[in-house]
Amino acid sequence: MEPNLISKKDLLEEKGISYGQLYRWKRKQLIPEEWFIRKSTFTGQETFFPRDLILARIDKIMNMKDDLSLDELADKLSPVLPDYEMRKSDLEKRNIVSSIALQRFAAEDAGALVYTFDKLLYFYVVDKLLQAGEMSMEEGERLLETLREHFPKFAGKACDLVFTRKMGVSSFALLSAPSELYFESGVKVVARISMTECIEQLKGKWV
Amino acid sequence: MSQQQFNQGDLIINGVSTAGGGEYGRVKIDGVGTVEGDIVCIDFDCDGMTKIRGALAAKTMDADGMFRVEGDLSAERSVIDGYMKVKGSLKGDSFSINGQLRVGGNCEIESFRAEGAFEVSGLLNVGTMDVLLHGRGKAGEIGGETIRVKRKSSGPLNKLLSWVMSRFATELHVESIEGDEIELEYTHAEVVRGNRVRIGRGCSIGLVEYRTELQAHPGAKIGKEAKIGG
Numbered sequence: 001m002e003p004n005l006i007s008k009k010d011l012l013e014e015k016g017i018s019y020g021q022l023y024r025w026k027r028k029q030l031i032p033e034e035w036f037i038r039k040s041t042f043t044g045q046e047t048f049f050p051r052d053l054i055l056a057r058i059d060k061i062m063n064m065k066d067d068l069s070l071d072e073l074a075d076k077l078s079p080v081l082p083d084y085e086m087r088k089s090d091l092e093k094r095n096i097v098s099s100i101a102l103q104r105f106a107a108e109d110a111g112a113l114v115y116t117f118d119k120l121l122y123f124y125v126v127d128k129l130l131q132a133g134e135m136s137m138e139e140g141e142r143l144l145e146t147l148r149e150h151f152p153k154f155a156g157k158a159c160d161l162v163f164t165r166k167m168g169v170s171s172f173a174l175l176s177a178p179s180e181l182y183f184e185s186g187v188k189v190v191a192r193i194s195m196t197e198c199i200e201q202l203k204g205k206w207v
Numbered sequence: 208m209s210q211q212q213f214n215q216g217d218l219i220i221n222g223v224s225t226a227g228g229g230e231y232g233r234v235k236i237d238g239v240g241t242v243e244g245d246i247v248c249i250d251f252d253c254d255g256m257t258k259i260r261g262a263l264a265a266k267t268m269d270a271d272g273m274f275r276v277e278g279d280l281s282a283e284r285s286v287i288d289g290y291m292k293v294k295g296s297l298k299g300d301s302f303s304i305n306g307q308l309r310v311g312g313n314c315e316i317e318s319f320r321a322e323g324a325f326e327v328s329g330l331l332n333v334g335t336m337d338v339l340l341h342g343r344g345k346a347g348e349i350g351g352e353t354i355r356v357k358r359k360s361s362g363p364l365n366k367l368l369s370w371v372m373s374r375f376a377t378e379l380h381v382e383s384i385e386g387d388e389i390e391l392e393y394t395h396a397e398v399v400r401g402n403r404v405r406i407g408r409g410c411s412i413g414l415v416e417y418r419t420e421l422q423a424h425p426g427a428k429i430g431k432e433a434k435i436g437g
């Protein structure tokens with residue numbers, strides 16, 4: 001058995017949930033279709049899930065379902081970009097994106113300029129990597145360009161950002177998730193970030 | 208579907224006609240009507256032979272007669288009498304059909320009630336499902352909270368027909384059924400998994416897994432049964 005997958009039966013047992021709940025959450029789009037992985041085993045067809053993703057998601061649903069309706073939860077968890085907007089000054093005030101990053105990447109924008117969610121997301125992702133100390137400012141600029149150019153192509157589908165470095169030369173890639181990716185030796189994966197998770201985190205800042 | 212109020216006009220077809228898709232308030236088709244393209248409306252009501260060459264999204268739907276949708280169908284509340292075929296997927300809050308239903312993709316319905324025959328190629332995901340079979344039922348998988356399948360006691364003609372041609376047998380054929388409360392009759396499945404499971408007459412199940420309770424009719428065939436969890 002692949003260690004990063006969990007079977008449906010084990011999942012239900014580990015989390016103490018029922019089949020009905022799982023199907024209900026799927027109907028409500030709380031669990032994305034692409035996490036249901038069908039594999040044939042010696043007992044016939046079985047469904048597996050990416051272990052970390054599904055366990056985290058179910059914890060999240062169980063924690064939030066007392067406060068929010070399932071539909072509200074679905075809005076929060078969906079990878080589709082919401083039409084939230086925010087002024088640049090508020091972004092800085094609420095510390096969603098650090099002022100250093102904003103000065104560097106959005107110096108020419110006025111404080112009252114309103115960013116759409118996708119713009120915010122790009123800044124958020126770049127800032128996240130900068131704050132983690134994994135990326136230089138110059139690389140941040142390239143990442144921002146990469147995101148602007150390619151992220152809209154995923155059109156609401158889940159995707160990951162991969163940041164690699166080999167012999168000091170860095171590169172970025174966006175790939176649809178979940179997918180497996182292997183590199184030649186010498187390539188260091190500096191970061192792999194789920195954009196869907198970033199969207200969720202960023203949406204969480206509106207509350 | 209979006210909650211916005213359409214101030215578009217209505218689409219009314221009487222007789223034999225073809226209309227274009229688009230956004231409408233109310234759609235009423237009597238006779239033989241074809242809609243070319245996707246259609247979004249609040250009320251959809253058709254009688255006779257209706258064909259949608261595209262997807263349909265409606266708030267309420269009432270279809271009688273022969274009704275075909277070539278794309279996806281989503282409707283909050285649907286009442287269907289007659290034959291309905293959806294090539295894509297089917298979504299809704301409440302869906303009730305008397306007659307025959309065929310869906311090419313997956314179904315996601317909160318409350319599904321059917322009397323007659325049905326065929327769903329993909330996953331039939333339901334909150335509650337209440338089916339009274341008069342003909343053959345078929346689905347890839349069924350999953351949900353409450354799943355109840357019963358059979359109408361068949362008359363002599365039906366018995367003869369199902370004896371001659373087994374594909375007309377009044378039975379449900381499905382790979383797997385997973386749910387909380389499951390009650391089955393005349394069902395052939397490889398696997399049934401649930402909390403409370405009742406396997407009624409005429410069933411043939413390869414493996415039953417249950418958490419709290421299993422009741423089996425003496426005439427039902429069960430290959431293997433297992434109690435799991437606490």
